[in-house]
Amino acid sequence: MLLSFDWSMVFAAFYLAFVLRYGTAFPIERFAASWPVTVLLMCLAPVAIIGLRLPWIKLSSFDMRGALRVAVVAMILSSVVSLTSLVFDIGSVRSIPAIFAAGYFALAIFGRMVALQLLTSLGGSGSVTRVAIFGAGAAGIQLSSALRQSPEVVPVCFFDDNPSYKGLLIAGLRVHPRAELERIINAEGIKRILVAIPSLDQTDLADLVTELSRLDIDLQVLPSYVDLIYGKSKELKTVAPNTLLGRDNVDLDIPEIAKTYAGRTAMVTGAGGSIGSELCKQLVECRPQKIVLFEQSEFALYEIEAALRPIATEKNIELVARLGSVCNAVRVEDVLTTEKVEVVLHAAAYKHVPMVEDNEVEGARNNVLGTQIVAEAANKCGVDRFILISTDKAVRPTNVMGATKRLAELVLQDLATRSTHTRYSMVRFGNVLGSSGSVLPLFQRQIRQGGPITVTHPDVTRFFMTIPEAARLVLLAAVFAKGGDVFILDMGKPMKIVDVARRMVEMSGASVQSPDNMGGIEIKITGLRPGEKLYEELLIDDDSLLPTPHAKILRADEARLSQIETARMLRDLASAVQNSDKAMVRTVIERDVQGYHRADLTGTAKPQLG
Structure with missing residues (x-):
């Protein structure tokens, strides 16, 4: 069909050239006089058209390259007209070949555009x-x-x-x-x-x-x-954590941080974890004399040691990797004493809510008794500062993980009242984007798999911070610590998890499923998990909030257990762990953790804000 069309356009363009040149619709006499040219032109036209493969150019993909091929055919045929006129001494006007070339080019292009428009309108569906x-x-x-x-x-x-x-x-x-x-x-x-x-x-x-x-x-x-x-x-684009915050990054880079750690020995427990490893990387920039990496997982310790070794060597910082559990008092004391540790950053903890909910005894052992062991060893070994990494889930918790972190805070607050040397303080995090088990790696994996993205409840909100913000906040806590302090980063307003999911899909290069876009990635509501609540809080008592030298860092002076109550809590918890008594662990939590209540899995009621 296209060959026939192009061939017929050759004749039409040649006749049109005579019409335009002589200004009459019927230049029969002059056109007839050029019959040798017409015959040869019509014989050679299919050769040129097929040679440049014009009929094989798909209408819907006709572009500048296709137009260029049409132009070349027009120039070839125009040359045929000129040469034939000279050979047969027809004496046609010299402008005829040029007009013919322009006319053929215009007719071939315009005809294709009209045909494409007709085919599109005839074959188009109703839903566009x-x-x-x-x-x-x-x-x-x-x-x-x-x-x-x-x-x-x-x-x-x-x-x-x-x-x-x-x-x-x-x-x-x-x-x-x-x-x-x-x-x-x-x-x-x-x-x-x-x-x-x-x-x-x-x-x-x-x-x-x-x-x-x-x-x-x-x-x-x-x-x-x-x-x-x-x-x-x-793969779809990887989304940077800081682009999901819904706020500007908090500038926590102040000169006092480097001064606090310069030339000293710092130990990071849980050094191979998401937060612990970032702490180690930022510590290197503070130029301490020595960094002690304390980690229970051999592979995690190997990875962070291998990553830091070249940088530490370049900056002349001694790097020491030590395997061990925070629940092993002898091992902890030995490392603190041998390495002459001056600052402890305690990041070792079990932190995944559903996992600790089903393993409450081990959660209590690691998060509470492990913290007690490291904190008491720090005081015994003359450590200057001890920073505990806590969580917003410790405030009026609805799960065992949050409750054990609150009990760990109470342990440090008690020790702070009796310590003559070590300054204890705590840092409460929101959800740390990019850390292991956070929504970022989970959602990225689900997006790569084509969905669905699983969100437990459409109204679940969380405070968010990045790993570098979290690590920097820990380092700053040591600068501002007075003893028994709870430090909190102003993270702005909490964000809905479902909004974070939607934003991640869009920024990854995919689209969210909707009635108009059924091919997009589905966001699936799965229901609240055991121990999960809709809203997280940062403070037990808003009236306890105090300023710090940094506008975006707040200090809370909260109610705490007495020394006798703390000793009773630790004694009962140790007994429960030793006897693997799950019920006793929960009894201690319900008795000693202010505001603890079981989560409402229907998601219909907010936790009390106090």
Whole structure:
């Protein structure tokens, strides 16, 4: 069909050249005089058309390269007209070949456009998704070209922040500034925005996703085709933790940190964990004399030691790796004494809520008695400062993990009243994005698998911080510590987990499933887990809040158990652990942890805020 069309356009263009040149619709006499040219032209035209493979160019993918092939055919046939006129001495006007070439090019291109439009309108389905593309650069142009091949999706326009693009037509679509987003979306009935700016860094991308998410429209972030070709986007984009905070990172870099640790010996328990390893990395920058890595897991200790060794050697810092459990008092005392430790950062703990809920005895042993052992050994061995890493789940807890961390806080608060040398303090974290067991690695794994993303309840909210923020807060606590302090980072407003999930999907380059987009990644509500509550808190008593030299770090002076009550709690808990008495562990928790209550798994009631 295309061969027949192109062949007929040769004759039509040749006749049209005479019409335009002589200014009459019927230049029969002059056209007839050129019959040798017409015959030879019509005989050679199929050869040129087939030789340049014009009939094999798919209509829906006709582009500049296809247009160039049509132009070459037009020039070849125009040369045939000129040479034939000279050979047969026909004496036709010299402008005829040029007019013929232009006419054939225009008819061939215009005919294809009309045919494509007819086929699209005849074959189109009723359900068409109108989309806008954010980014009118190379990636956006490639995307718009690709979308035109699909009858289900229609690109409507571009949005771009580049002021020089405003109002331009790029790839046939008009470019609008970001300020007109809402108006154009409503006016054009746009159902989805596709972000096609692969050069955008994670922070700027997060800001853009946040702004676009407010429009209540499907959103998808796409990689460039070049990245796909070179294998840079075999998987969906990895989302940086700081882009999910919904707030600016807190600047915790103050000179006093380096002064506190410079030239001293610091020991990190749980050094191979997410927080412990980051603490070690940041400690290196403070140039201590020695860092002692204390870890129960041989593999985790091997990994962090191997990662830190080159940096420590370069900075002339002694690095010591020691295997051991915080529940082994003899081993802990031996390491503290042998290595002459001056600062202990206690990160070793069981922290996964459902796991500790089902293993309450081991949770109590490690989180409470282990903390007691390390804290008392620190005082005995002359350690100057001891920092416990706690959690917001320790405030009016609904689970064993949070309750054991609160009991560990009570142990330190009691020791702080009796210690003559060691200064004890605690740091309460929110959910640390990127740490093991946090939502970030879980959601990323589920996104890579194509979903669903599992969220326990649509109203679950959490405070969030990044691993570097968490580690820096611990280091700062040692700077500000007076004894028995509880330090908290101002993490802004809590965020809904379901919103974090949605944002991660969009920033990964995928889209969230909706009635209009059933091919997206599903966010599935699974129900609250044992011990989980809807809302976390940072303070037991708001009135206990005190300022620190840093505007974003707060100190809480909270109620604590007496020395006798603490001794009774530890005695009963030790007995329960020794006898593997689960009921006794929970009895101690219910008796000694202020505000402890079982979680409401229906999610219908908020915990009391006190």
